[in-house]
């Protein structure tokens with residue numbers, strides 16, 4: 379059920395600038411659909427100047443201090459340039475005071491209110507100097523999303539989570555778990571695939587918690603997509619491993635279906651049980667490795683991505699070395715290493731912090747080890763062949779994804795390649811983040 383509004387409002391020119399994770403980008407897609415359905419002209423992406431635009435929506439992220447500082451500088455600059463600002467995203471929900479200090483005239487629309495973005499614009503068009511749509515409302519905002527049929531479609535499946543990780547600011551922004559209905563999500567997948575999407579990214583703050591408030595789960599949802607026709611792949615978003623025990627067998631089964639990328643993103647954060655306890659992560663390193671071994675044994679060639687934090691306040695030298703050994707021995711396909719930074723509302727902010735020099739040296743060493751592992755393992759695939767979907771492009775290359783969600787980069791000048799096509803590629807090289815290929819055959823999107 380897709381809702382389209384046309385309340386005869388004056389058309390406005392609106393830009394949406396998005397920061398942060400896939401969930402935030404899915405929110406921007408929903409806002410774009412609501413505003414465009416209401417007759418507004420919407421531009422998405424970053425732009426140096428917003429001359430001629432009536433409103434600029436800045437969809438913010440609060441996960442790391444450097445990102446937040448950059449966004450605040452951007453808001454200050456836009457506000458000083460006289461742009462009418464509407465601030466959404468996690469900062470709007472968790473740190474609106476910081477925003478209003480930077481831009482007192484900015485309007486606020488929090489993450490659970492983005493489906494009302496058109497009302498906010500209408501209020502401003504009707505003469506209000508600023509509006510404030512804050513506070514929490516439990517709404518299945520996916521129902522307000524459209525189906526653009528872009529090659530990559532981001533579909534939010536829930537908002538909020540049930541965990542209380544000590545380093546996390548996001549949970550203060552997104553509120554309690556609100557899982558969107560199965561049928562609405564499956565409909566969104568089907569509509570986007572029918573319109574030409576080849577990659578569906580199921581996203582949330584924690585897909586692992588999906589359905590706890592609706593007696594379902596991510597494994598059941600993924601299996602529900604099995605019947606959808608088409609040559610497309612579903613990527614399951616970030617999943618807190620504490621939930622895996624509830625459905626790992628069924629999730630493994632669902633990952634084996636054709637339309638699922640053989641890929642899982644399981645943030646570990648630390649390989650030390652004492653640090654995991656301090657972080658409020660409800661699993662042990664032994665359990666985590668057990669899950670990885672079981673998934674690797676039953677989903678052939680599966681790629682496991684993980685996240686690690688270096689320099690967490692309670693991390694001893696020994697704990698840190700455990701994390702390095704984990705990377706060298708368990709060899710995740712891809713590791714996102716974050717330097718610990720204290721977040722204002724998060725419990726870890728009140729802990730005795732490690733010195734910046736220690737935090738910095740640990741995170742750069744951990745990044746180096748992670749890249750070395752990736753380089754070695756991707757290097758083993760040189761000379762092999764793979765089938766992949768062409769999902770993105772930039773000036774120099776086409777970005778293709780094989781069934782294990784690995785990137786295969788093809789030169790942009792390769793003839794006969796279009797976004798959405800499927801290629802057979804010979805792997806001719808590799809780096810620490812991707813494979814380099816030569817197209818042997820191409821099949822256009824059916």
Ligand code: SF4
Nearest residue numbers: 539541543546549583
């Ligand atoms: S699972 Fe933890 S890190 Fe993820 S959003 Fe929830 S509290 Fe934050």
